[in-house]
Every structure is written in structure tokens, then in C-alpha cells.
Amino acid sequence: MEKKELINGGKVKSVFTTDNEDQVIIEFRDDMTAGDGERKEVMNNKGAYNAVISTKIFRVLEENGVETQLIDLPQPNVMLAKKLEMIPIEVIVRNIATGSLVRKYPIADGTKLEPPIVQMDFKADEYHDPMLNDSIIKALGIATQEEIDILTEKALKINEVLTEFFADAGIILVDFKVEFGKDKDGNILLGDEISPDGCRLWDSETLDMLDKELFRKGKDNEVMDAYVEVYNRIIPDDEKVI
Numbered sequence: 001m002e003k004k005e006l007i008n009g010g011k012v013k014s015v016f017t018t019d020n021e022d023q024v025i026i027e028f029r030d031d032m033t034a035g036d037g038e039r040k041e042v043m044n045n046k047g048a049y050n051a052v053i054s055t056k057i058f059r060v061l062e063e064n065g066v067e068t069q070l071i072d073l074p075q076p077n078v079m080l081a082k083k084l085e086m087i088p089i090e091v092i093v094r095n096i097a098t099g100s101l102v103r104k105y106p107i108a109d110g111t112k113l114e115p116p117i118v119q120m121d122f123k124a125d126e127y128h129d130p131m132l133n134d135s136i137i138k139a140l141g142i143a144t145q146e147e148i149d150i151l152t153e154k155a156l157k158i159n160e161v162l163t164e165f166f167a168d169a170g171i172i173l174v175d176f177k178v179e180f181g182k183d184k185d186g187n188i189l190l191g192d193e194i195s196p197d198g199c200r201l202w203d204s205e206t207l208d209m210l211d212k213e214l215f216r217k218g219k220d221n222e223v224m225d226a227y228v229e230v231y232n233r234i235i236p237d238d239e240k241v242i
């Protein structure tokens, strides 16, 4: 397996073609960014922690019937994955109100959301990722109603599986973002990553933050300890590779 051409240099991951045209190599770099990429720091081993955490979560989801793009993790920071045509929607699921929701709407921080909120944002940095709705998605030709329904159903299933998975590790899954894409046969699969970069994770006992929010708040020296804590709690000893 060999990295060939860089096809997408994202903010924290680089995607390469490989010998097999239906597959890609995703390299998780050690960069951490906030505010549309305005602030960027390098965090030691962050790429590997995120790749291993994301791989574990994708495997748990596969065991529960959610198809993902994951094939293998040949190196701690390198994922081999099915090539997808990504859908430019960030699907956000919220179990507890916080962040932009409480800044934009009259709802108190910490309010439990039952049922959870499913929100879709347009993944387009140049427009600052505006929130979408079904008719905007269809007007822009981003997805059909049938596809919107599939994304919603899959996001809620992922939420159900991961809420329980994290609870078993003493972690509250407050909210998270997922991205999907289509494989060569047109099937919609979970892609990208699920890691502390795109989730709010709170310790069940102390409610301490265990995710990228620490970095957004300028607590740069605490953020890797939080990622390592998540890693230690969800990766069994015999699966630890870092």
C-alpha cells in the first residue's frame, strides 16, 4: 500500500490516492485548528490518538450495523479507507444544549434535548458553514429528500450506539458532528472521523471537558491530556498501539 497523489489536504487530515482506485489513504496529522482554521497549533501525537479513537468508534458502529468507510489502520496515524464522494453536509446531533445553540437561541446551557436535535450545516469554509434545512439542501442540489432522510436516520442511529458506548466509559456524549459520502455503488457510508475534534465529551462525574473545546477556550496545555484520557478509557489494553 503506497501513498500516491494528494487529493485533499484538509485542515487536520491529508487524503491520498493509492494503488487501488476504490481506496484512499487518510493521514491524520498533528495539527489542531479552531475558528475556521484561524488558529493552528501542532500537538504531539494528536493525529495518532484521533485515528485510533476514530477507528475504534467506526468498528463499534460497524458491529451495530452502521457502514463506514474504514478498511484498516495500518499505522497509528494512517487509515486505509473506501473512497467516497463526500456529501458537503456536516450532520450535527445534540443531546445537551451548549455552544452555538445557546448563543443563537433562547435555551439554557446544559438543557437535555429529548429527542436529540439533528442539524445540518453546509460544509463550505468560504460561506462559514451556514445552517441548512431540507428545502435549502434540495434547492442547492446537495442531496435529495430520500438522502436527507437516510442521513438523519444514520446520524440518530450513531447517536444511540455511541451514547451507550461512551456512557460505559464514564463519558457523556453531549454533541457531535459526522460526515457522509457515497461509495462507487452509490451507497451512503459514514466517512471522515469521529474523535474528540468533532465531539463534545464530558466526564460523567465531574462534567470536565474531554475534547477540542479546551483548545477553543485557549487551554492548549490541557487538551492532549483530555484526548489521552478518552483513548485510555475506550481502547482496551490489548488494542493500545500508542
Ligand code: TYD
Binding pocket: 090, 092, 098, 099, 100, 101, 121, 129, 175, 176, 177, 197, 198, 199, 200
Ligand atoms: P457547535 O455548538 O455548532 O459548535 P460551536 O460551539 O463551535 O459553534 O458544535 C456542535 C458539535 O459539532 C461540537 O461537538 C463540535 C462539532 N462541530 C464540528 O466538529 N465541526 C463544525 O464545523 C461544527 C459547526 C461543529
